[in-house]
Amino acid sequence: MKNAETVWAIVDEKSPAFFDLSDRVWDMAEINYEEVRSSGEHLRLLEAEGFRIERGVAGIPTAIMGEAGEGGPVIAILGEYDALPGLSQEAGVAEQRPLIAGGHGHGCGHNLLGAGSMLAAAAVKDFLAAGGLAGRVRYYGCPAEEGGSAKGFMVRAGIFDDVDIAMCWHPAAFTGVNNPVSLACSEMNFHFSGRASHAAATPHLGRSALDAVELMNVGINFLREHMPTTARIHYAITDAGGSAPNVVQANATVRYLVRARKLPELLSLVARVKRVAEGAAWMTETTMRQEIISGDANLMGNEPLERCMQNQLERLGPAIFSEDDKATARKFQATFTPEDIASSYARFQVQPKKDAPLCDLIVPLYAGDSTIVGSTDVGSVSWVVPTVQMRGATYAIGTPGHSWQLVAQGKLPAAHKGMAHAAKAMAATAVELFLNPMLVEEAKADLQARLDDNPFINPIPDDVMPPIPTQTAARP
Missing domain, CATH: 3.40.630.10 (Zn peptidases)
Structure with a gap:
């Protein structure tokens, strides 16, 4: 004492x-x-x-x-x-x-x-x-x-x-x-790219990235029924592709935060979320790029x-x-x-x-x-x-x-x-x-x-760098 x-x-x-x-x-x-x-x-x-x-x-x-x-x-x-x-x-x-x-x-x-x-x-x-x-x-x-x-x-x-x-x-x-x-977690962006077009005159020529984002969100809502009860998935649309409704949106981005009780559960769930995104891209004939931003172990x-x-x-x-x-x-x-x-x-x-x-x-x-x-x-x-x-x-x-x-x-x-x-x-x-x-x-x-039976896998991949702002990195 x-x-x-x-x-x-x-x-x-x-x-x-x-x-x-x-x-x-x-x-x-x-x-x-x-x-x-x-x-x-x-x-x-x-x-x-x-x-x-x-x-x-x-x-x-x-x-x-x-x-x-x-x-x-x-x-x-x-x-x-x-x-x-x-x-x-x-x-x-x-x-x-x-x-x-x-x-x-x-x-x-x-x-x-x-x-x-x-x-x-x-x-x-x-x-x-x-x-x-x-x-x-x-x-x-x-x-x-x-x-x-x-x-x-x-x-x-x-x-x-x-x-x-x-x-x-x-x-x-x-x-x-x-x-x-x-909760272990992974935060990532899903960037969808399509083809812009006049939404009234030539809508058939457009491929909407915003449609892909919306379809991904629908797919994730169905996925929630089939994931562990302790898991959580949140999202925010960070780029809706513009504010003009008469233009088919060529680019759009949605950010997802996926959480699970254990690291193996997280890695499995992230893979399923990515497959939903790939499916949304297939349905809309757009392309999808996944960008992992950060991640924490439980x-x-x-x-x-x-x-x-x-x-x-x-x-x-x-x-x-x-x-x-x-x-x-x-x-x-x-x-x-x-x-x-x-x-x-x-x-x-x-x-x-x-x-x-x-x-x-x-x-x-x-x-x-x-x-x-x-x-x-x-x-x-x-x-x-x-x-x-x-x-x-x-x-x-x-x-x-x-x-x-x-x-x-x-x-x-x-x-x-x-x-x-x-x-x-x-x-x-x-x-x-x-x-x-x-x-x-x-x-x-x-x-x-x-x-012993549960090795550590860092949820941040080796090729992901911290998002340090330019002005911060430049400071002595």
Whole structure:
């Protein structure tokens, strides 16, 4: 217990600088692969803390790494700092009030995620140095989690090959070790090309790419009846071929996001989706080109790490929120539907409470509704390194994910308290692993046992490159 209390105290001492970092990143809200200023802010604090720095990790300009310590095992703490488009919102205001029309916002709390993970890494760094202990702690600044799958590209580049343990956290309504269930996913474009023609005078000469897109969507709707119940398929027409109805559309594009519970299921389902697209092209006498953009593996659990982190959370207890924090959270809850709040409790399998605006407990290990899940590129990391993830309460119970309400709560005192609390839990878990090498070996053995009959196939093909904007790639 003494070691945990020591590293908790280091977190408390360092927290103000990292709260400032989180708030600065909230203010600049940059989306996938455009996080130039956000990653720069993280770099500056890493340098101030004395970490050894690596820029442009895996050839991604906004991916960074800081390392401290010597010898021993390598423990990586993963951070993120990308925002979401269209979620600009004034901080602390319980009504929708964009700062910039159509601007970006931190609707998933990644401003807190990155700063909190680096705070944990900095505390572990100081703990190792003070005790003269062997071991290396790394902070990985990972861009483009929101559909960009940067960690998958980083895995493919081999940057986790010498890492012994990886951990991370995510802002949430409740605090607990993450139930290691997520959906593997693949995001891809289907480009159809046909032949333009006058839609009235010579419609018989045209071959409509938009017809192909629509027929593909119909085919996918029929496919939904014949796929696993845990799978999901979503789509958006990104190019309808123009706005003139008197022209047969020669080109059109539809983007699909395919999700499944396990990697083999995903790969099989993606193949079926492609066949539907090929059928639509045959029916319309158009051509089809598939373009994979990104992909994530499902999370691979690790029981020794999950139990270790759960023990640290139970020693720490829940974050302590003030009456002012609760009063502010109630204002936000007034903007939610009853279904929002019920879903939040159901996701973590927590018994609903009256007048409980903020989390006041540690969720039991492996609690959670395994049907209310999304995808994360942490999944790809978890297949190559023993990985554990936690959720940390930073916002009002019932807050919808990817919403203006979540953005608005990102700079509140409650968010800072939840961030520091998560940093303490991660730092204490890392310290326990450094001091108990057998736990590291148990975690590695657990992962190997899961992989023995289930080899990892990265859902991002080798020829797919991250979609780095030209202006980002050009920055020094």
